[in-house]
Amino acid sequence: MTLQTVPAYEIERRISAFQAAMASEGIGLSLVRQAADIYYFTGTVQDGHLFVPASGEPLFLVWRSFERAVRESPLHRILPVESIAAIPDMLRSEGIGPVNRLGLEMDVMPVAAYFRFMELFSPGEAVDVSPLIRRMRAVKSQWEIGCIRRACQKAWGGMETAAGMLSPGVTDLDVAVAVESYLRKAGHPGVVRMRMWNHDIGMDQVLTGPAGAMPAWTNTPAGGRGQSAAYGMGASGVAYEPGYPFTVDIAGYHMGYICDQTRTFTGAGMDRVLEDALELAISIEREVERLLRPGVECGSIYDAAVAMASDAGMGDWFMGTGRERVRFVGHGVGVELDEYPFLAKGNPMRLQAGMVVAVEPKFCIPGKGMVGVEDTYLVTGEGCQRLTLGPPRL
Numbered sequence: 001m002t003l004q005t006v007p008a009y010e011i012e013r014r015i016s017a018f019q020a021a022m023a024s025e026g027i028g029l030s031l032v033r034q035a036a037d038i039y040y041f042t043g044t045v046q047d048g049h050l051f052v053p054a055s056g057e058p059l060f061l062v063w064r065s066f067e068r069a070v071r072e073s074p075l076h077r078i079l080p081v082e083s084i085a086a087i088p089d090m091l092r093s094e095g096i097g098p099v100n101r102l103g104l105e106m107d108v109m110p111v112a113a114y115f116r117f118m119e120l121f122s123p124g125e126a127v128d129v130s131p132l133i134r135r136m137r138a139v140k141s142q143w144e145i146g147c148i149r150r151a152c153q154k155a156w157g158g159m160e161t162a163a164g165m166l167s168p169g170v171t172d173l174d175v176a177v178a179v180e181s182y183l184r185k186a187g188h189p190g191v192v193r194m195r196m197w198n199h200d201i202g203m204d205q206v207l208t209g210p211a212g213a214m215p216a217w218t219n220t221p222a223g224g225r226g227q228s229a230a231y232g233m234g235a236s237g238v239a240y241e242p243g244y245p246f247t248v249d250i251a252g253y254h255m256g257y258i259c260d261q262t263r264t265f266t267g268a269g270m271d272r273v274l275e276d277a278l279e280l281a282i283s284i285e286r287e288v289e290r291l292l293r294p295g296v297e298c299g300s301i302y303d304a305a306v307a308m309a310s311d312a313g314m315g316d317w318f319m320g321t322g323r324e325r326v327r328f329v330g331h332g333v334g335v336e337l338d339e340y341p342f343l344a345k346g347n348p349m350r351l352q353a354g355m356v357v358a359v360e361p362k363f364c365i366p367g368k369g370m371v372g373v374e375d376t377y378l379v380t381g382e383g384c385q386r387l388t389l390g391p392p393r394l
Contacts, residue, residue, distance in 0.1 A: 003071075003072070004255055005043055005072055005074075006043035006074070006143075006255070007074075007143060008074035010043075010141060010143050010144075011041065011042065011043050011073070011074050011075065012074075013141065014040060014041055014136070015041060015052065015058055017136055018030070018041065018052055018132070018133065018136060019052065019053070019054055019055060021132045021135075021136065022052070022054045022103060022129070022132070023054045023055070025101075025127070025132070026101055027054060027101045027102075027103045027127060027129065028053065028054050028099045028100055028101055028102070029051060029052070029053050029054070029096065029097065029099040029101075029102055029103065030051070030052045030102070030103030030104070030129050031049060031050070031051055031102065031103065031104055031117065032049075032050040032051075032052060032105065032133075033049060033050075033105060033109065033113070034105050034108045034109070034195075035193070036193050036195065036335045036336050037050075037105060037133055038050060039256055039335060040133075040137060040335055041058070042060055042069070042073045042075055043072060043073045043074060043075075044068065044069050044072035044073045046062050046063075046064065046065055046066070046068055046069040046072070046073075047062070047063045047064050047065075048060050048061055048062035048063055048069060048081070049061045049063075049081070049084075049087060051091065051096060052103075053096055057075075057076055057077050058075060058077065059077045059079070059090075059091070059094050059096060060073065060075050060077065060078045060079070061079055061080075061081040061087060061090060062078060062079070062080055062081060063080075063081055066078070066079075066080040077094065079094075084116065084120065085120070087120060088120055088121065097121070098121075098122075098123075099121065099123050099124075100123060100124040100125065101123065101124065101125050101126075101127055102117075102121055102123035102125070102126050102127070103126075103127055103128075103129035103132075104117065104126055104127070104128065104129065105128075105129060105130045105133065106126075106128035106129075106130060107128065107130040107195070108130065108195060108197070114126075134195075134339065134340045135340060137334055137335070137339055137340070138332055138334075138339060138340035138341055138352070138355050139352055139353075139354040139355055140334065140354050140355070140356050140378075141354075144257060144334065144356075145354075145356070145378060145387075147254045147255045147256070147257035148254070148257050148258075148259050148333070148334075148356055148376065148378075148387060149387055150254035150255070151252035151253050151254040151257055151258060151259040152252055152259045152261070152376060152387045152388045152389060153252075153389065154183060154186045154187070154188070154252045154253065154254060155250045155251070155252025155259055155260075155261045155388060155389075156252075156261070156388065156389040156390050157182060157183075157186060158179045158182050158183050158186075158204065158248075158250045158252070159179075159248060159250060159261065159263055159390060159394075161178050161179050161182045162175050162178070162179050162206070162248045162265070163265065163394055165178055166240060166246060166265055167240070168239075168240060168241060168242055169239050169240070170239065170240050171235070171237050171238060171239050171240070172206045172207060172208045172211075172224075172235035172236065172237070172238050172240070172246070173206075173227075173235040173236065173237045173238075175206050175235070175246075175248065176204055176206040176234070176235040179204050179206065179248065179250065180202075180203055180204060183203055183204070183250070183252070183253070187253065187254060188203050188252075188253040189253065190202070190203060191203070192251045192253070192258060192337050193258075193335060193336045193337065194336055194337050194338050195336050195338050195339075196219060196338055198217075199218055199219065199338070201218065201251075201337065202234065203250070203251050203253070204234075204248065204249060204250045204251065205220075205223075205224060205233070205234055205235075205247075205248075205249040206224075206234065206235045206246075206247070206248050206249075207222065207224045207234075207235070207246075207247045207249075207369070207370060208238050208239075208240050208241075208244055208245065208246040208247070208369065209238050209240075209241065209244045209369055210244075210366075210367050210368060210369055211224055211225045211236060211238050211369075212224060212245065212247055212364075212369040212370040213321075213364040213365055213366055213367075213368065213369050213370045215320060215321075215324035215364075216232055216233035217232070217233070218233060219326055219338075220233075220326065221319045221320045221325075221326055221360070221362040221364055221370065221372070222320065222362070222364045222370045224236060225238070242267045242268065242269055243267070243269040243270055243271065244270070244368075244369055245264050245265070245266055245270065245274055245278070245369045245370065245371045246264070246265040246266075247262060247263070247264045247265070247369075247370055247371065247372065248262065248263055248265070249261070249262040249374065250262075251337060256335050257333075257334060257335060258333050258334065258335070258336070258337055259333060259358070259376040259387060259388060260331075260333055260337065260358035260360070260374055260376055261358075261374055261375060261376060261388040262360060262362070262372055262373055262374030263373065263374075263390070263392075263393065263394050264278055264370075264371045264372060264373065264393060264394070265394050266278065266371075266393065266394075271368055273365060273368065274365065274368055274369065274371050276312075276314075277314055277317065277363035277365060277371050278363075278371040278372070278373075278393060280308070280309065280312050280314060280361075280363070281361040281362060281363060281371060281372045281373050282373050282392045282393065283308065284305050284308050284309065284329070284361040285359055285361050285373050285374075285375065285392065287304060287305070287308060288301055288304070288305060288329065288330065288343070288359045288361070289359070289377065289384060289386070290383075291304060292351065292357065292359075292377055292379055292383065292384035293351065293379065293382070293383045293384065294350075294351055294352055294353050294379060294381065295350055295351065296350060296351050297347075297348060297349070297350050298341050298342060298343050298344065298347040298348070298349045298350070298351065299343075299344065299345060299346045299347040299348060301329065301330070301343045302327070302328060302329050302330075302343050302344055302345050302347070303345075305318075305329040305343075305361055306318060306329075309361075309363075314363060317363045317364055317365050318361070318362075318363055319361075319362060319363075319364075320364050321364050321366060324364075327344055327345040328342050328343055328344035328345070329343050329344075329359065329360065329361055330342070330343035330357050330358055330359040330360060331343065331344075331357065331358055331360075332355060332356060332357055332358075333356055333357070333358050333376060334356065340355075341355055341357065343357065343359070351379050352379065353379055353380055353381045354378075354379065355378075355379040356376060356377070356378050356379070356387070357376070357377050357379065358374055358375070358376045358377075359374065359375055359376075359377060360372060360373070360374035361373065361374075362374075373392050373393070374388075375387075375388040375392075376388045
């Protein structure tokens with residue numbers, strides 16, 4: 001089987017854009033350590049230290065696996081490193097440093113690592129380059145959009161797998177296992193990257209009945225009961241019963257890129273409140289779809305969604321309940337599930353062509369369950385294009 005790799009022109013484009021952003025901020029050198037950012041800038045996830053100067057070629061010092069890094073990354077300067085203590089001498093021998101302003105990914109870097117790097121490099125100042133990186137990653141190239149399109153096709157295959165299983169007595173866990181088996185065979189690694197600290201998450205969330213409206217520790221509208229307190233979210237073995245909703249949320253995957261899609265399966269006899277909430281969720285998605293265009297402020301889209309829910313008398317259930325409610329209606333997707341931009345309360349960021357956003361209006365009704373819809377959209381010059389497949393309700 002041929003190994004799929006990121007094209008060299010993609011890596012070159014990203015490095016050049018990052019260097020331009022660094023130069024505009026007066027940053028002489030950046031150190032990239034987080035796995036998602038390493039993959040974005042090198043094309044591999046090997047454990048290493050990527051040093052990007054404001055001009056000139058980057059240097060990738062790899063702990064393990066050096067051989068795989070050379071094979072998978074198009075970067076020219078890749079060297080093995082035996083210890084962190086050896087890095088300053090290696091930088092000097094490669095003509096890098098000393099540095100006055102050092103860029104670090106301060107939103108994800110452990111404090112102990114920060115102090116170690118400050119001791120090793122003794123920069124005049126350390127600055128946070130995470131916002132620069134995340135703004136870059138928010139606008140996708142054609143190659144990245146192609147990867148997300150393939151992820152959407154695979155997500156829909158998972159949704160069709162779920163649809164073929166639903167009948168009374170089938171459990172949420174049965175469906176989750178079948179969906180995950182399909183996705184794994186389609187190339188999903190089984191994990192989904194998130195930047196938010198302590199937010200481990202799997203490739204899907206399958207929920208049914210009242211348990212579907214249970215909150216969890218994750219920054220999501222609902223979490224589900226899960227199978228133990230050790231990971232209290234997701235499927236728990238609840239059997240599907242006619243009259244209750246069955247919600248399947250899938251993070252499709254291709255070449256490191258993620259899409260996000262949710263569908264609520266309904267049958268005869270579902271509670272009228274749930275039916276009305278699902279139709280309202282679909283209407284809110286249509287309105288957000290209309291607003292997804294360059295120049296629109298992200299916070300205003302969230303406000304419009306909340307207003308629609310409130311005007312319909314369902315504001316108390318929109319995106320969770322009480323203090324468990326989340327304050328967004330959509331989020332960017334890419335190599336992480338929580339990328340810029342966030343369609344969130346008070347967010348002043350404005351949409352740009354090339355951004356990819358998952359829109360997920362959902363209602364959590366205590367004692368009854370969760371209903372909603374989610375699709376992944378590409379912001380274009382004229383508006384937006386839906387990338388995920390299939391009708392809004394099943």
